[in-house]
Amino acid sequence: MSGTLKIVGKALPNVPWQDRPAGCTDVLWRYAENPVIPRDLIPCANSIFNSAVVPYQGEFRGVFRVDNKAREMCLHAGRSADGLNWEIEHTPIEFICDDPEVGKFVYGYDPRVCWIEDRYYVTWCNGYHGPTIGVAYTYDFQKFYQLENAFLPYNRNGVMFPRKINGKYAMLSRPSDTGHTPFGDIFYSESPDLIHWGKHRHVMSPAWGWQSTKIGAGPIPIETSEGWLMIYHGVLTSCNGFVYSVGAALLDLDEPWKVKARTRPYILSPQTLYECVGDVPNVVFPCAALVDSETGRMAMYYGGADTVTGIAFGYVQELVEFVKENALDVSILGDEVV
């Protein structure tokens, strides 16, 4: 490890953490008590997964994907003192919105939460004549104010950057279709006001192996002196259906659509029972990462088999080194490399 990497962000000494188990050589390792959130934590839940958490006033708060027993996809707020033991609201978030057409809740899933300047922004896959990217903000995880959808349908995996870039809000997304999309590249867009989005730029295409069918950004990108560390999911189509794994990439700080490196191997793939068996087998799907900038310790929250929520730990420094040392030769894809 170089030891000189700068991680931008606040210290988070109480980040949930377990040391790497003896004998483990992987760059990420699982929380021994996974799944941290079982599928039945609240009475209405069929499953709780693909959810986003953030530090909040010395504690933690989150927006959780709860598929209920009618199999409706809902978003619920939650709180935790330690990031491990969660209390999730029994009823879904009721977004406050000036425009009833936009505010009409059809479905919502795969939330991300991003602190920018003075509030927490929530993005999610929002039903509006097909999936698109819903945007809202909250100060307290009690009242959530919904803004315009960011893009036209069909789009998923809208992930904001934690600061303005060149004076503009910035978001990654993954244009898709109305079904179980068999394709998908990551794109970058920017906005002066969180209403109007433009300057769309291509970031990354699927490659081969674990990321050969489609890819989508995961947690809020982590700013480092080596670039934005973007953790993302990649999908392989097997004879038995989709397999969702996790990889990482380094994006240029000022022009994040320029990929500096991305991993050839995955950094996490479905291997445990709770990742391989559930409502959708063989899925690990990360939506959040808590980082202590002082030590580089990271706790990544991910959905397992579309059923439960797990945590994997790692060091940001090691992950950045891993991306550089295990980089895919993207020039073969025709993608631009910097």
Ligand code: BMA
């Ligand atoms: C994607 C999304 C995710 C889900 C994954 C696997 O299209 O719907 O929420 O985890 O499929 O089913």
